[in-house]
Amino acid sequence: MNEGRKEAIQIGFVIVALIFLVKLFSIQVLDKRYLELATSNAIIPVRDYAIRGLIKDRNGKILVYNTPEFDLLIIKKEVKNLDSAKFCQVFSKTPEELRKLFKDLRARREYSPVKPTIFLSQLSTLDFAKIQDHIDEFPGFIIQPRNTRAYTTKAMANALGYVSEISKSKLEKDEEHFYRQGDYIGQTGIEAYYEKYLRGRNGVRYKLRDVDGNDKGSFDKGAQDTLSIPGQDLTTTIDKDLQEYGEFLFKGKSGSIIAIEPESGEILAMVSGPSYDPILLTGRNYSANYKLISTDTNKPLFNRPLMAQYRPGSIFKIAQAMVALQEGVITPDTRVRCDRSIIGCHGPHSNEDLRGAITNSCNPYFHNVLRRMLNKGKSDNPFDDTRIGLEEWHKHMTSFGFGQPLGIDLPNEKKGLVPSPAFYDRAYRGRPWKFSNIYSIAIGEGENLVVPLQMANFAATVANRGYYITPHLVKSIGDSNKPLPQFQEKHYTTIDSANFRIAVDAMERVVEAGTGQFRAKLKDVIVCGKTGTVQNEPRPDHSVFIAFAPKVNPKIAVSVYVEYSGQGARAAAAMASLMIEKYLYGGTKRPQVEEYVLRGKFLD
Structure with missing residues (x-):
């Protein structure tokens, strides 16, 4: 009886060992995905910001829409031999401003040297046009697209409200844990009241970067990505x-x-x-x-x-x-x-x-x-x-x-x-x-x-x-x-x-x-x-x-x-x-x- 049990246990160990050997062979020889990962530096998660909903008047005329802007992200660990003079020239910064950017970066709560963190925000399409041919000269920096609000009229500013970066106090009150530092949120007006309808849901794209900081495309052909969901459009009662x-x-x-x-x-x-x-x-x-606007005596x-x-x-x-x-x-x-x-x-x-x-x-x-x-x-x-x-x-x-x-x-x-x-x-x-x-x-x-x-x-x-x-x-x-x-x-x-x-x-x-x-x-x-x-x-x-x-x-x-x-x-x-x-x-x-x-x- 004991001999039979002993043999069963031995056979079990042999089977488990074979399973591990087969899996190891698969990882090291058959599955090229892991070979690619072995030679790459990191899998970088990049936010895929949702498109915020449009706001229209009662007759379908657009009042508020979205226009592209860009954030410059930094992975501090990947920044090597930064040519600060060239960086200042490309990004129109003084050496003092660049030093302050790095100092402020380290003081931010969400900062991690191995994760993407916003370094410069709200770059316009004109800014992007000036820097896109130079971004590969600065390892550790990534351009991330997003959207900002634009308007077809100067009217009803107070009723429409405005969108800006979420404050630390609002972030602490976010019980859904929907927002991260750097995200935009409706601050006043319709933008604030209907925030949960307008904001949509952000996604994540996983990008591969090799040891030299070069973009190697999507990880796992995008299978692990989550797509953003656009916000809902609002039709207002306004004429x-x-x-x-x-x-x-x-x-x-x-x-x-x-x-x-x-x-x-x-x-x-x-x-x-x-x-x-x-x-x-x-x-x-x-x-x-x-x-300037908030201190205007005309309020x-x-x-x-x-x-x-x-x-x-x-x-x-x-x-x-x-x-x-x-x-x-x-x-x-x-x-x-x-x-x-x-x-x-x-x-x-x-x-x-x-x-x-x-x-x-x-x-x-x-x-x-x-x-x-x-x-x-x-x-x-x-x-x-x-x-x-x-x-x-x-x-x-x-x-x-x-x-x-x-x-x-x-x-x-x-x-x-x-x-x-x-x-x-x-x-x-x-x-x-x-x-x-x-x-x-x-x-x-x-x-x-x-x-x-x-x-x-x-x-x-x-x-x-x-x-x-x-x-x-x-x-x-x-x-x-x-x-x-x-x-x-x-x-x-x-x-x-x-x-x-x-x-x-x-x-x-x-x-x-x-x-x-x-x-x-x-x-x-x-x-x-x-x-x-x-x-x-x-x-x-x-x-x-x-x-x-x-x-x-x-x-x-x-x-x-x-x-x-x-x-x-x-x-x-x-x-x-x-x-x-x-x-x-x-x-x-x-x-x-x-x-x-x-x-x-x-x-x-």
């Missing part, structure tokens, strides 16, 4: 022609224009002024240009449509009117005398009904409306009575999307402010407060704050007679032909649609016979709008206007906010009506209004 026209009108001004298609929530134009040329934040001069990187928080001014009176109607404290026929001893007003009018008060933007009327709203006598204590009323008012106001981020598909959206009882408790540090302390919110002043996007969304909500779809900039991702799910849902306000019809009629009268008649009125379409003049002491007031058109089946809703430009009936109303004309008819029929806007002397 390129309308966007460029808005930026043309806004040249030399500060503020914003936002145009929305009410039915869908699609943003047709988003102008932030002043802006910058997006091409400045690409290529090798990115760092220098970014420093061109500040995306005003989403990040600027202003008092809304008189456009808030439309919302005030609907809340008061909903709560039953007024009717469309309620009249209030324009008592200017209570609060200042403007223009000749007196004892107006609701439509007349909106048409003439009567401050005493809306002072009275808010008092009725906040002091309904639900408590004998005037302080508690105001608190109860303000709680109800706050509920209605936030249903319009005020006082909270709307959830647009861009980063850094601010929420504005609709003051609540809790807010005033903090502001007054526990001391009692009542209507007489807070009445300025009745006319869109005081503590109210809105971002321009919220004003445009409010105009779209009125146009829809009671609902909005979250404003968004991307119409479809890849071949989906639809936006993300959250941009397809209707959000209804707490206000009955009947009350919106009253607001629509009043906004029509504002343009036909009220404060907006001189520059917002159009011949062939009914425009519904509301002017606003926002106090900004000691500097000039801000000019504000919201509108939509046509009155029936609206196609476009607009908000315009022009800083330091005085009355809303001037700069903002003129620009809004020009944007409506451009979108509906392809251009303006009122060249004198366009000239007025371009001249920019709104305070004269």
Whole structure:
């Protein structure tokens, strides 16, 4: 029994030995792949960068595309007898700059003397043309192609955003371990919000290099390579022609224009002024240009449509009117005398009904409306009575999307402010407060704050007679032909649609016979709008206007906010009506209004 077991073990050893001998023979004699490896220096992994997705406008016009650039990689161990003078000549570097490049290389976390590491980045096609015939003179250096962003327009830089090298802090937060040092990532705007769709997936190609540093082609005929997967293209909601026209009108001004298609929530134009040329934040001069742009006192990187928080001014009176109607404290026929001893007003009018008060933007009327709203006598204590009323008012106001981020598909959206009882408790540090302390919110002043996007969304909500779809900039991702799910849902306000019809009629009268008649009125379409003049002491007031058109089946809703430009009936109303004309008819029929806007002397 033991003898049989012993023989079996011996036979097993013999079989294993034969297997090893056959494998060794195969490796050393039959398989030339390993012979090639034995005489080569290394298998070099080279990133195959994915092509980033294109960004197009709603009509298929390309806004953002890719253009080639190149990185110079170094494998430090393979660098031998470097002719530094020749290197400096070819790559246009000084000896001091070259020494600094080597010093910085060793300090980088990802540096390894036996692996490819970026030595020079973002070489242009012109740079590549100058160096490609000399690269073989510098053993240990490899040219790696990649892509950078390019633009067909200088418009909407803040909305599109920019792409640059990933920072160390973002790299540390990358839980997917998708990125490596030197990779590009969307930093702001659409590029950042839709990064995971645009970026694609990088691949790896394995290259053979012999002991002299010569490229011997692909390892294993490319069988071990992983191909890159291109990113998905985005079709935006933006109308390129309308966007460029808005930026043309806004040249030399500060503020914003936002145009929305009410039915869908699609943003047709988003102008932030002043802006910058997006091409400045690409290529090798990115760092220098970014420093100049970011320190510009005009703040061109500040995306005003989403990040600027202003008092809304008189456009808030439309919302005030609907809340008061909903709560039953007024009717469309309620009249209030324009008592200017209570609060200042403007223009000749007196004892107006609701439509007349909106048409003439009567401050005493809306002072009275808010008092009725906040002091309904639900408590004998005037302080508690105001608190109860303000709680109800706050509920209605936030249903319009005020006082909270709307959830647009861009980063850094601010929420504005609709003051609540809790807010005033903090502001007054526990001391009692009542209507007489807070009445300025009745006319869109005081503590109210809105971002321009919220004003445009409010105009779209009125146009829809009671609902909005979250404003968004991307119409479809890849071949989906639809936006993300959250941009397809209707959000209804707490206000009955009947009350919106009253607001629509009043906004029509504002343009036909009220404060907006001189520059917002159009011949062939009914425009519904509301002017606003926002106090900004000691500097000039801000000019504000919201509108939509046509009155029936609206196609476009607009908000315009022009800083330091005085009355809303001037700069903002003129620009809004020009944007409506451009979108509906392809251009303006009122060249004198366009000239007025371009001249920019709104305070004269």
